[in-house]
Amino acid sequence: MKQLQKTEIDEFKSHFRGDLLLPNDASYEEVRQIWNAMIDRRPALIARCASSEDVVQAVKFARKHNLIVSIRGGGHNIAGNAVCDDGLMIDLSLMKRVKVDQKARRAIVEPGCTLADFDAAAQIHGLATRWASTRVQEWPA
Numbered sequence: 001m002k003q004l005q006k007t008e009i010d011e012f013k014s015h016f017r018g019d020l021l022l023p024n025d026a027s028y029e030e031v032r033q034i035w036n037a038m039i040d041r042r043p044a045l046i047a048r049c050a051s052s053e054d055v056v057q058a059v060k061f062a063r064k065h066n067l068i069v070s071i072r073g074g075g076h077n078i079a080g081n082a083v084c085d086d087g088l089m090i091d092l093s094l095m096k097r098v099k100v101d102q103k104a105r106r107a108i109v110e111p112g113c114t115l116a117d118f119d120a121a122a123q124i125h126g127l128a129t130r131w132a133s134t135r136v137q138e139w140p141a
């Protein structure tokens with residue numbers, strides 16, 4: 001893998017609202033863990049996104065530097081595809097907003113939510129979850 005230069009990381013940081021973690025950073029070891037503790041992969045860089053704009057910036061960075069990408073949502077996939085070795089892990093686990101439209105019985109959910117996060121938000125409105133359909137869209141303004 002191409003060695004990333006400090007100036008390249010700093011340039012990325014200037015467009016990124018979330019956290020960028022390198023292997024030497026204090027929380028790197030914890031953040032690269034997923035539910036399946038047998039998975040032991042070490043990304044070159046972890047981009048902890050705070051917004052969809054951060055995701056755009058992360059994808060642009062990976063494309064520019066020809067990096068392997070993995071995407072972490074809740075991190076519960078047993079095969080561990082959320083984490084890659086030597087590439088960019090785009091970590092969406094901090095993006096947990098849930099917007100419930102009680103009347104329409106519809107919710108818009110950010111990609112870091114686990115079912116527990118989603119259920120907690122739905123239950124405030126007296127709703128229980130039954131899988132129906134999902135659609136990818138922008139977070140509403």
Ligand SMILES: Cc1cc2nc3c(=O)[nH]c(=O)nc-3n(C[C@H](O)[C@H](O)[C@H](O)COP(=O)(O)OP(=O)(O)OC[C@H]3O[C@@H](n4cnc5c(N)ncnc54)[C@H](O)[C@@H]3O)c2cc1C
Nearest residue numbers: 034035070071072073074075076077078080081082092111
């Ligand atoms: C204890 C346990 C119980 C489970 N129970 C059930 C169950 O009852 N029913 C069921 O259907 N499944 C169940 N699963 C499986 C689980 O729902 C799936 O593995 C699901 O993919 C986990 O989602 P995640 O966001 O946590 O996954 P992650 O591990 O974060 O990601 C899974 C895959 O999707 C990709 N990905 C994640 N988010 C995005 C995104 N926003 N855009 C593009 N790609 C993305 C990742 O790169 C990875 O390849 C269970 C798993 C566990 C560990």
